[in-house]
Amino acid sequence: MKILVVGGGGREHAIIRKLKENPTVETIYALPGNGGIAADAVCVPIGAKDIEGMVQFACKEKIDYAVVAPDDPLALGAVDALNAEGIPCFGPDKKAAVIESSKVFSKDLMKKYGIPTAAYEVFTAADDALAYVKTCKIPVVIKADGLALGKGVIIAMSREEAVSAVESMMLQHVFGDSGSRVVIEEYLEGPEVSVLSFTDGKTLVPMVSSMDHKRALDGDKGLNTGGMGTIAPNPFYTKEVAAECMEKIFLPTIRAMAAEGRPFKGCLYFGLMLTKEGPKVIEYNCRFGDPETQVVLPLLKTDLLTIMQAVTNETLSETQVEFSDGACCCVVMASNGYPGNYEKGFPITIPAQVQEQVYVAGAALKDGCLVTNGGRVLGVTAAADTLREAVDAAYANVEQIHFDGAMYRHDIGHRALEV
Ligand code: AMP
Ligand code: GLY
Numbered sequence: 001m002k003i004l005v006v007g008g009g010g011r012e013h014a015i016i017r018k019l020k021e022n023p024t025v026e027t028i029y030a031l032p033g034n035g036g037i038a039a040d041a042v043c044v045p046i047g048a049k050d051i052e053g054m055v056q057f058a059c060k061e062k063i064d065y066a067v068v069a070p071d072d073p074l075a076l077g078a079v080d081a082l083n084a085e086g087i088p089c090f091g092p093d094k095k096a097a098v099i100e101s102s103k104v105f106s107k108d109l110m111k112k113y114g115i116p117t118a119a120y121e122v123f124t125a126a127d128d129a130l131a132y133v134k135t136c137k138i139p140v141v142i143k144a145d146g147l148a149l150g151k152g153v154i155i156a157m158s159r160e161e162a163v164s165a166v167e168s169m170m171l172q173h174v175f176g177d178s179g180s181r182v183v184i185e186e187y188l189e190g191p192e193v194s195v196l197s198f199t200d201g202k203t204l205v206p207m208v209s210s211m212d213h214k215r216a217l218d219g220d221k222g223l224n225t226g227g228m229g230t231i232a233p234n235p236f237y238t239k240e241v242a243a244e245c246m247e248k249i250f251l252p253t254i255r256a257m258a259a260e261g262r263p264f265k266g267c268l269y270f271g272l273m274l275t276k277e278g279p280k281v282i283e284y285n286c287r288f289g290d291p292e293t294q295v296v297l298p299l300l301k302t303d304l305l306t307i308m309q310a311v312t313n314e315t316l317s318e319t320q321v322e323f324s325d326g327a328c329c330c331v332v333m334a335s336n337g338y339p340g341n342y343e344k345g346f347p348i349t350i351p352a353q354v355q356e357q358v359y360v361a362g363a364a365l366k367d368g369c370l371v372t373n374g375g376r377v378l379g380v381t382a383a384a385d386t387l388r389e390a391v392d393a394a395y396a397n398v399e400q401i402h403f404d405g406a407m408y409r410h411d412i413g414h415r416a417l418e419v
Helices: 010-019 051-060 071-075 078-084 094-101 103-113 126-135 159-171 239-259 293-299 304-312 352-357 387-399 414-418
Strands: 002-007 027-032 065-068 120-123 140-144 153-156 182-186 192-199 204-206 215-217 221-224 229-232 266-275 278-285 327-335 358-360 363-366 369-372 376-384
Touching (some): 002 051, 010 293, 010 358, 010 376, 027 051, 051 078, 065 078, 065 304, 071 094, 078 094, 103 120, 103 182, 103 239, 103 278, 120 126, 126 159, 126 182, 153 159, 192 239, 192 304, 204 239, 229 293, 229 387, 239 266, 327 387, 352 358
Parallel strands (some): 002 027, 002 065
Antiparallel strands (some): 120 182, 192 204, 215 221, 229 327, 266 278, 358 376
16 A cells, blocks of 8 residues: 655654554655655655645555644645545544634534533634733633644733733734634643544544643743653543543544534544543644654554544444553653754764664754754654653663754653652
8 A cells, every 4th residue: 555644743753653564555655754754754845734736646646545644734624635536534624623723613612512621711802802811810821713833822820921922912913813813711720631532533442641741841841842752651541530531521522523514533632631620621633642642652552554544434433442551751852942943954863773762853864864953853762561661761762862952851751650
């Protein structure tokens, strides 16, 4: 089979490695992939948002199956466009991807179907939003409606911060059109859990749970990032919590999407907060998480392509999905300065014995050498029987890798290890 994977980060690298385990897979094309992915797939310089280019390429190469991984092409209708040419895909269509691309949609969906989430108000006029934050309970959370590269969420710990967040989103348009509507919601507290799931619109199979570490610096300090590391499974996500989530959140969500005429097929990601009142949804993503995928897929025992095809064919209920009992840790090695400005082009050395445990995100090939080319450069992972061993092994791998200006957190897994 010829497979196309849209995207070019660490998540896509993890998906590609797993797809390669299927013996029927002959070639995997990555659009655009990256310098590290090039070791596992044929990288084609077509951007993930170039829907027309992607469809043309898929038709020309007679692609048998496509996996659309990032949010942007999903929101732009990449799956609809590929399906229109008869190419089966993994990923939601545009109508279903709105569960991530519009926070107003997802909040209204949860309210309508009684799915637990933070209380909220939606504003389209800056004056109204400003009046609201002048009297509301603080801390408060302000979210741009549309996609904003994961940066459209501001946790305002003071009233001044809340006012300036509204001003920057609605008056200065720092997130462009994404901020012309904002959701202002109640601040929740509790451990966070990421649960990725496979769903064909009728059946939902949760994957092993995970925990992201969003802040740039040790001790959960510094700026919010796309994610500096992950561990799986998440020890806060007990069997009891899982059962409650299935009953009150996961199944109601896919039923709600079906009832709205937007059946969701693909990977539905639940960002949850375990509050004193029970689990609540912080956000939905219409795709695999990054860097959650880098710890979840190494623990998947069942063939990934078989599961993906079952999702596409709506036969997930007949498909077995099995995860190992072990644990996995991913430490992101980033460029010094990330998530702010950073330099690129530094050579990366990865010893051969750890290469299979490294997922490459922001790197390019220059004269045959891998060089840094992004903020998050590598996801260095290790799987083991216990979380302690996985964390230690991931850091032992990090020690063996070098590039100038490498920056990483030293405490990935610290919260989970204290449980
Ligand atoms: P998001 O981009 O929606 O994942 O939000 C980024 C981060 O902001 C989340 O991982 C949470 O840590 C935090 N967050 C979002 N919404 C809330 C909320 N209502 N209360 C507290 N923290 C939140
Ligand atoms: N790691 C969070 C996300 O992929 O959105």
